Amino acid sequence: MVKVSEVASKDAPTHTNAKGGKQSYIPTRFDLFDGNAMFAMAAVLHEGAEKYGEDNWRNIDINDHLNHLLMHTFAYLKGDDSDDHLSHIMCRAMFAQGVELQEEVIQ
Secondary structure, three states: OOOOHHHOOOOOOOEEOOOOOOEEEOOOOOOOOOOHHHHHHHHHHHHHHHHHOOOOOOOOOHHHHHHHHHHHHHHHHHOOOOOOHHHHHHHHHHHHHHHHHHHHHOO
């Protein structure tokens, strides 16, 4: 796992490109994110922040996040279109991993 401090640090290693340009080396590919998926997820995050409070998800156990992720998965697979289930799945997966990574930092 790549840690934020290894990527976004003033001490990050540098890289020189073919034209001689130097900059910090980033071992991750943020440019591969799908913009439309990120906008859809951001809309769900905004809605959740208004309903439950910003960063409320950090106070929820990983298993609870995964339970909600599975509920949205099965609802989507069943053909339910009453909610943006794929965006909720993305959010819950991010929440579960965020909580796990947060717990690793605390330990």
